[in-house]
Amino acid sequence: MTMHANLIAGEWVDAPNASENRNPSDLSDVVGLYAQGDAAQAGQAIDAAAAAFPAWSRSTPQQRFDILDAAGTEILARKEELGRLLSREEGKTLPEGIGETVRAGQIFKFFAGEALRIAGDRIDSTRPGVIAEATREPLGVVGLITPWNFPIAIPAWKLAPALAFGNCVVMKPADLVPGCAWALADILQRAGLPKGVFNLVMGRGSVVGEAILASPKVAAISFTGSVATGRHVARRCIEGEAMKKFQLEMGGKNPFVVLDDADLEVAANSALNGAFFSTGQRCTASSRLIVTEGIHDRFVEALTSKLKALKVDNALKEGTQIGPVVDQRQLDQDLDYIKVGQDEGAKLAWGGERLNRETEGFYLQPALFTETDNAMRINREEIFGPVASVIRVKDYDSALAVANDTQFGLSAGIATSSLKHAEHFKRNSQAGMVMVNLPTAGVDYHVPFGGRKNSSYGAREQGRYAVEFYTTVKTAYAMP
Ligand SMILES: NC(=O)C1=CN([C@@H]2O[C@H](COP(=O)(O)OP(=O)(O)OC[C@H]3O[C@@H](n4cnc5c(N)ncnc54)[C@H](OP(=O)(O)O)[C@@H]3O)[C@@H](O)[C@H]2O)C=CC1
Numbered sequence: 001m002t003m004h005a006n007l008i009a010g011e012w013v014d015a016p017n018a019s020e021n022r023n024p025s026d027l028s029d030v031v032g033l034y035a036q037g038d039a040a041q042a043g044q045a046i047d048a049a050a051a052a053f054p055a056w057s058r059s060t061p062q063q064r065f066d067i068l069d070a071a072g073t074e075i076l077a078r079k080e081e082l083g084r085l086l087s088r089e090e091g092k093t094l095p096e097g098i099g100e101t102v103r104a105g106q107i108f109k110f111f112a113g114e115a116l117r118i119a120g121d122r123i124d125s126t127r128p129g130v131i132a133e134a135t136r137e138p139l140g141v142v143g144l145i146t147p148w149n150f151p152i153a154i155p156a157w158k159l160a161p162a163l164a165f166g167n168c169v170v171m172k173p174a175d176l177v178p179g180c181a182w183a184l185a186d187i188l189q190r191a192g193l194p195k196g197v198f199n200l201v202m203g204r205g206s207v208v209g210e211a212i213l214a215s216p217k218v219a220a221i222s223f224t225g226s227v228a229t230g231r232h233v234a235r236r237c238i239e240g241e242a243m244k245k246f247q248l249e250m251g252g253k254n255p256f257v258v259l260d261d262a263d264l265e266v267a268a269n270s271a272l273n274g275a276f277f278s279t280g281q282r283c284t285a286s287s288r289l290i291v292t293e294g295i296h297d298r299f300v301e302a303l304t305s306k307l308k309a310l311k312v313d314n315a316l317k318e319g320t321q322i323g324p325v326v327d328q329r330q331l332d333q334d335l336d337y338i339k340v341g342q343d344e345g346a347k348l349a350w351g352g353e354r355l356n357r358e359t360e361g362f363y364l365q366p367a368l369f370t371e372t373d374n375a376m377r378i379n380r381e382e383i384f385g386p387v388a389s390v391i392r393v394k395d396y397d398s399a400l401a402v403a404n405d406t407q408f409g410l411s412a413g414i415a416t417s418s419l420k421h422a423e424h425f426k427r428n429s430q431a432g433m434v435m436v437n438l439p440t441a442g443v444d445y446h447v448p449f450g451g452r453k454n455s456s457y458g459a460r461e462q463g464r465y466a467v468e469f470y471t472t473v474k475t476a477y478a479m480p
């Protein structure tokens with residue numbers, strides 16, 4: 001099997017080591033052999049990006065549009081093939097894999113347009129005859145460190161704006177899912193990106209990631225992953241010889257409130273989708289279902305019967321609704337938390353057991369806890385698997401208080417037919433994204449994404465708000 005090499009200074013470069021990318025739905029299936037870069041390769045990639053920056057930062061918006069738009073077109077044209085690759089390496093179902101691929105293509109097209117739309121301000125000075133301007137400039141070399149749960153969409157939503165606004169990039173994808181990142185590198189290379197503008201260095205976070213964080217030549221870091229690694233990234237960005245700008249997207253313990261007046265079908269479907277689809281491996285997953293007394297029993301019954309009907313199987317098999325957990329380590333974490341929940345006195349209303357299927361993979365029956373309270377560990381810590389808890393509350397006010405009683409603040413949802421409660425929740429939920437009668441997970445590609453508290457740090461990602469992170473403002477005064 002040939003090694004998928006790293007892309008450094010426009011050349012495909014083999015690494016000293018390679019790792020096997022295995023399919024979590026079928027452990028006998030090797031998706032490919034991927035380079036395991038080292039600190040030296042990260043250094044070469046950073047140097048290449050720094051060398052490419054002067055020309056790329058002065059490229060015309062049309063040049064950037066053409067390349068990003070062409071990349072988007074190719075991603076969309078190859079959605080079935082790339083979606084299959086994604087599902088094979090990450091384990092989300094084929095429709096989810098294809099959907100995420102489409103989202104990545106749309107993101108490239110959106111930011112192609114943003115390259116053309118970038119603008120500044122001309123401001124009348126307080127001093128006679130003086131002209132003041134505020135314009136945006138690219139940052140320089142940007143390091144992108146991405147997680148395994150969205151192998152193509154998250155690299156796309158960091159990479160596309162970074163390039164659109166004139167930055168050069170070194171990207172380190174998650175070790176579990178190098179395939180989609182490699183495919184993006186190949187597409188961008190063929191779309192005509194000049195040498196060194198985008199460099200891909202696959203390998204371990206502790207090696208390649210650390211080298212990117214340590215380099216004074218890297219101006220900024222955009223990171224998505226766990227809170228623990230995010231805190232580490234933050235420390236490394238400020239303690240180095242040259243302080244870096246940084247942006248962190250981390251965990252969630254997202255509440256989904258169900259009020260007595262909710263449409264039961266809307267509430268149960270939103271909870272099912274938000275909590276369990278993509279095997280619950282979304283930072284926006286609804287892991288806390290906060291339900292008022294009058295609808296509690298009917299909601300639990302409706303959701304449990306939907307859970308019982310879910311088809312958990314090989315991600316590539318037609319009809320599968322829930323694929324496997326991504327790897328053994330995440331599966332162990334999910335099973336540990338299921339035990340923690342039981343030890344804490346929560347009732348396991350459904351699921352939680354390891355499943356065997358035709359192919360050997362990390363299959364887990366989605367689990368629903370009931371009779372839980374918000375102080376339990378299962379309601380405070382991110383599990384990141386197909387596990388959710390129901391918390392029974394008296395009324396809307398207590399639901400809102402419980403929803404906000406968390407270290408996280410990414411997404412929050414409410415199912416209600418009351419405009420008054422929906423509006424109050426939108427205003428008073430301490431989350432970056434609020435959904436009414438919709439799942440907490442599954443967001444648009446052209447609007448801002450991000451949260452509060454320990455969920456996010458720094459400027460928002462996505463949509464036109466992405467310009468805040470990937471540019472720096474220059475204020476210029478002139479006396480003509
Ligand atoms: N908010 C989200 O979207 C996500 C949250 N998580 C949470 O994190 C938990 C653990 O998942 P995990 O994949 O280990 O998450 P991590 O936060 O460890 O990994 C995220 C990214 O950071 C890299 N990384 C790890 N250590 C360093 C380091 N010292 N310096 C620089 N980069 C580093 C990883 O590389 P490598 O792959 O080589 O380790 C990966 O590319 C999950 O169970 C879940 O709770 C995970 C993924 C996404």
Ligand SMILES: O=C(O)CCC(=O)C(=O)O
Pocket residue numbers: 149150224281282283284440441442443
């Ligand atoms: O819910 C989504 O669509 C996005 C979720 C996400 O970005 C994440 O889990 O990291």
